[in-house]
Amino acid sequence: MTISADHTAPDQAAQDGQAPEKAEDLHLEGAAAEAVRKFGITVEDYMLPARHQIQMVDQDGNLKPHSEQGTEPGHEYPLPSDEELLAAYEQLVVGRRVNDQNSALVRQGRMAVYPSSHGQEACQVAAALCLLEGDWMFPTYRDSVAVMARGVDPVQTMTLFRGDWHSGYDPAKHKVGIQCTPLTTQLLHAVGVAHAAKLRGEDTVVLAMCGDGATSEGDFHEALNFAAVFHLPVIFFVQNNQYAISVPLAHQSVAPSLAHKAVGYGMAGERVDGNDVVALLAVLDRAVKLAREGSGPLLVEAHTYRMQAHTNADDATRYRQDSEVAQWVARDPLTRMKRYLTDKGLLDDDGESRIAEKAEAVATQLRNGLSEDVPVDPQDLFNHVFSTPTPQLKEQSALLADELARDASTGASSDTEAAR
Amino acid sequence: MSPTITTSSEANGNVSSATARAAASAAASAEAAGPQPVTMAKALNTAMADAMHADKSVLVFGEDVGMLGGVFRITDGLTKTFGEQRCFDTPLAESGIVGMAVGMAINGMRPVIEMQFDAFAYPAFEQIVSHVAKMHNRTKGALKLPMVIRVPYAGGIGGVEHHCDSSESYYAHTAGLKVYTPATVADAYRMLREAIDSDDPVMFMEPKKLYWSKDLVDLEALRSEHEANTERGTSTEGRAAVARPGTDATLIAYGPSVPTALAAAAAAAEEGRSLEVIDVRTIVPFDDETVAASVRKTGRAVVIAEAHGFASVSSEIVARVQERCFHHLAAPIRRVTGFDVPYPAPKLEHYYLPGVDRILDAVDDLQWED
Numbered sequence: 001m002t003i004s005a006d007h008t009a010p011d012q013a014a015q016d017g018q019a020p021e022k023a024e025d026l027h028l029e030g031a032a033a034e035a036v037r038k039f040g041i042t043v044e045d046y047m048l049p050a051r052h053q054i055q056m057v058d059q060d061g062n063l064k065p066h067s068e069q070g071t072e073p074g075h076e077y078p079l080p081s082d083e084e085l086l087a088a089y090e091q092l093v094v095g096r097r098v099n100d101q102n103s104a105l106v107r108q109g110r111m112a113v114y115p116s117s118h119g120q121e122a123c124q125v126a127a128a129l130c131l132l133e134g135d136w137m138f139p140t141y142r143d144s145v146a147v148m149a150r151g152v153d154p155v156q157t158m159t160l161f162r163g164d165w166h167s168g169y170d171p172a173k174h175k176v177g178i179q180c181t182p183l184t185t186q187l188l189h190a191v192g193v194a195h196a197a198k199l200r201g202e203d204t205v206v207l208a209m210c211g212d213g214a215t216s217e218g219d220f221h222e223a224l225n226f227a228a229v230f231h232l233p234v235i236f237f238v239q240n241n242q243y244a245i246s247v248p249l250a251h252q253s254v255a256p257s258l259a260h261k262a263v264g265y266g267m268a269g270e271r272v273d274g275n276d277v278v279a280l281l282a283v284l285d286r287a288v289k290l291a292r293e294g295s296g297p298l299l300v301e302a303h304t305y306r307m308q309a310h311t312n313a314d315d316a317t318r319y320r321q322d323s324e325v326a327q328w329v330a331r332d333p334l335t336r337m338k339r340y341l342t343d344k345g346l347l348d349d350d351g352e353s354r355i356a357e358k359a360e361a362v363a364t365q366l367r368n369g370l371s372e373d374v375p376v377d378p379q380d381l382f383n384h385v386f387s388t389p390t391p392q393l394k395e396q397s398a399l400l401a402d403e404l405a406r407d408a409s410t411g412a413s414s415d416t417e418a419a420r
Numbered sequence: 421m422s423p424t425i426t427t428s429s430e431a432n433g434n435v436s437s438a439t440a441r442a443a444a445s446a447a448a449s450a451e452a453a454g455p456q457p458v459t460m461a462k463a464l465n466t467a468m469a470d471a472m473h474a475d476k477s478v479l480v481f482g483e484d485v486g487m488l489g490g491v492f493r494i495t496d497g498l499t500k501t502f503g504e505q506r507c508f509d510t511p512l513a514e515s516g517i518v519g520m521a522v523g524m525a526i527n528g529m530r531p532v533i534e535m536q537f538d539a540f541a542y543p544a545f546e547q548i549v550s551h552v553a554k555m556h557n558r559t560k561g562a563l564k565l566p567m568v569i570r571v572p573y574a575g576g577i578g579g580v581e582h583h584c585d586s587s588e589s590y591y592a593h594t595a596g597l598k599v600y601t602p603a604t605v606a607d608a609y610r611m612l613r614e615a616i617d618s619d620d621p622v623m624f625m626e627p628k629k630l631y632w633s634k635d636l637v638d639l640e641a642l643r644s645e646h647e648a649n650t651e652r653g654t655s656t657e658g659r660a661a662v663a664r665p666g667t668d669a670t671l672i673a674y675g676p677s678v679p680t681a682l683a684a685a686a687a688a689a690e691e692g693r694s695l696e697v698i699d700v701r702t703i704v705p706f707d708d709e710t711v712a713a714s715v716r717k718t719g720r721a722v723v724i725a726e727a728h729g730f731a732s733v734s735s736e737i738v739a740r741v742q743e744r745c746f747h748h749l750a751a752p753i754r755r756v757t758g759f760d761v762p763y764p765a766p767k768l769e770h771y772y773l774p775g776v777d778r779i780l781d782a783v784d785d786l787q788w789e790d
Contacts, residue, residue, distance in 0.1 A: 136527075165558075165560065166554075166557070166558035166559075167558050167559050167560075170559070170562040171526070171559060171562060171563055172526070172562060172563060173562075177526075178555070178558055178559060178563075182546060182550045182551075185519060185546060185547060185550060185551060187519075188515065188516055188518075188519025188520050188522065188523060188547065189519060189520075189522050189523035189526060189551070190523060191516075191519070191520050191523055192519065192520040192521060192522055192523015192524040192525070192526065192527065193523040193524070193526055193527040194523070195520060195523065195524055196523065196524040196526075196527035196528055196529045197527060199479075199505055199529070200528070218515060218543070219515055219516070219519060219546075219547075221513075222511070222513040222515050222516035222519070223516065223519070225511050225513065225516070226510065226511060226513070226516045226520055229510075229511050380560070383560075383561075384556055384557045384559075384560050384561045385556070385557050385595055385596050386556065386596065386598070386620045387556065387561070387564060387618075387619040387620050390658065390704065390705035390706075391658070391705060391708065391709075392705065392706065392708070
């Protein structure tokens with residue numbers, strides 16, 4: 001597709017009444033036609049991210065002048081409503097508390113592992129809040145806060161990391177995919193869910209999450225290409241937290257930005273400050289709206305930072321300097337939002353303590369839930385492999401049951417001996 | 421929806437069902453009554469068409485399956501009959517095809533997808549092993565993946581490298597996948613209908629050298645049989661077939677090796693030896709009962725498969741038979757399999773493939789001292 005940068009702008013085209021014909025003359029389809037018709041900009045300008053990342057509230061909590069927010073024609077982002085921002089702040093505080101509580105529970109040995117999103121809470125919260133009830137989200141293992149913000153029970157969310165089972169919630173009920181560990185494989189599931197919905201004429205939007213390292217995977221490419229070719233309402237939301245375990249972004253990609261990858265698939269990309277929940281909501285809300293209106297998929301890259309190690313098993317001091325981490329402390333998504341809301345008169349001490357109480361309640365729920373010794377059923381090994389167990393699995397299940405019965409009877413007799 | 425959508429803008433699920441029904445019934449009435457010579461390709465094609473007719477959520481997609489009808493023409497006419505919403509080409513990316521099918525199955529569809537050739541399915545291996553096979557288990561049954569992955573497999577067609585692999589062992593070894601492989605035209609129809617109806621994912625391994633084999637088959641009778649089974653809630657899954665009854669030894673085969681085993685049994689009969697041939701049909705779930713009953717009766721067994729023997733389905737069958745029939749065996753169980761080498765170039769494949777003579781040699785070795 002070779003498209004010159006001199007398409008007729010809609011206003012001008014409307015005067016001579018040939019805008020749609022013009023787009024068809026150029027054999028423009030999908031997102032390209034959308035760009036020309038809706039925004040009056042070139043296809044390239046529509047698909048390429050704005051020259052600068054979108055940032056609305058600076059790290060000191062000040063609303064930036066519109067001219068400095070990074071917006072451009074066709075990349076305009078209205079300020080989210082006060083209600084939405086307050087709800088987001090509440091979720092930020094809860095999310096931070098969840099991250100810190102879970103890390104503590106791992107240290108106490110009450111959870112096997114926890115990949116913390118400390119520092120990335122703005123991305124987590126915006127990912128959940130931008131969706132409607134009927135929409136789907138496909139999270140990774142680091143997106144537990146997003147899963148909870150979407151309404152999944154916190155203790156159920158932790159099932160995977162606690163080691164009781166691979167997942168503790170019903171993905172279909174919550175419209176939240178199972179938290180995925182093999183990188184980017186879930187993006188294709190997101191594409192499939194969107195495709196099925198589109199075939200049925202439903203206006204479901206699907207948010208597919210991954211990290212910066214994941215963009216090197218083959219399924220990232222296949223998912224973006226499928227979504228674009230089938231013109232599906234999928235938002236690919238990349239949290240660029242600078243590291244894939246120990247490997248910095250420069251070793252994953254030398255693209256101008258990860259958002260620039262979008263144009264290669266024929267979709268629009270945008271960069272946003274991933275620690276500015278205002279900008280995140282503005283960009284994601286608009287992406288969801290465009291996707292729902294039929295723009296096809298979009299790619300949003302959020303520039304953020306993983307403040308803690310990959311997991312408790314990782315040692316971040318082996319591959320990055322404390323001074324680098326310190327720079328990001330100043331960009332913390334919570335402090336800047338608190339300042340912004342306080343300055344705007346939307347948040348006072350009462351509001352702050354009400355939110356803190358709410359966060360503490362979730363932390364208590366996690367502590368209590370994860371302290372509880374939930375018995376596991378060994379027969380669950382066999383119960384869900386297939387809808388109906390095969391004869392072979394029935395045999396193996398009987399074998400284990402027999403072993404357990406013998407263990408139990410041995411245990412009973414030794415107890416009896418001990419009693420004597 | 422924005423009016424600017426140009427790709428698949430008519431997508432709304434009401435995929436002209438009246439047209440589809442009319443076409444399907446026209447196709448049905450074009451079929452002559454009673455048994456007719458039918459190819460396996462036609463049986464598979466009819467099975468998909470009937471399933472799509474019966475259930476709007478059945479979708480067919482893959483590489484070249486649309487207007488071309490697939491490189492083996494197995495999906496011939498489906499796009500024309502059911503429209504581009506229900507049988508369509510995808511970008512050329514196998515992981516994408518399988519991964520998208522997973523998402524569609526999560527969201528209420530029953531995808532039937534085609535991997536163009538056995539070895540071309542390997543890019544999808546992660547999706548198959550980590551998601552297709554495990555989703556039901558990981559979610560404790562909350563998510564079912566009713567999807568079928570059709571794989572034209574095995575050799576015997578003079579194909580160049582990467583077109584003739586016997587990849588069934590990879591899938592059979594993966595817990596959570598069902599693995600079907602038909603050897604007859606009637607079973608191709610029967611088993612594909614059952615695979616599509618299955619709430620669990622099925623790897624449907626199609627012996628590509630049998631695509632153009634013909635049997636006398638009454639497709640209308642098979643259709644009725646399927647409907648009757650569906651009403652009764654019964655299926656033939658997990659049931660091996662006695663392809664040829666015999667008394668002296670059992671040949672255990674599946675997919676492309678079944679006709680070879682039958683030819684060997686026919687040759688043996690001329691020499692006065694009665695061989696029973698078992699067609700495994702579904703590798704997973706495996707029918708221990710039928711296989712073991714036959715070997716207990718005959719006391720001798722040879723397992724035949726095109727795949728390399730080492731760490732394979734054939735090794736598994738030998739182990740299972742040995743565990744269940746040890747005291748009935750008059751001789752060690754023999755295997756006739758492909759050698760443990762990469763699938764050979766066309767001019768060498770006849771040295772590699774299990775043939776009648778090699779099977780008969782193995783049978784001769786079964787300690788017939790008397």
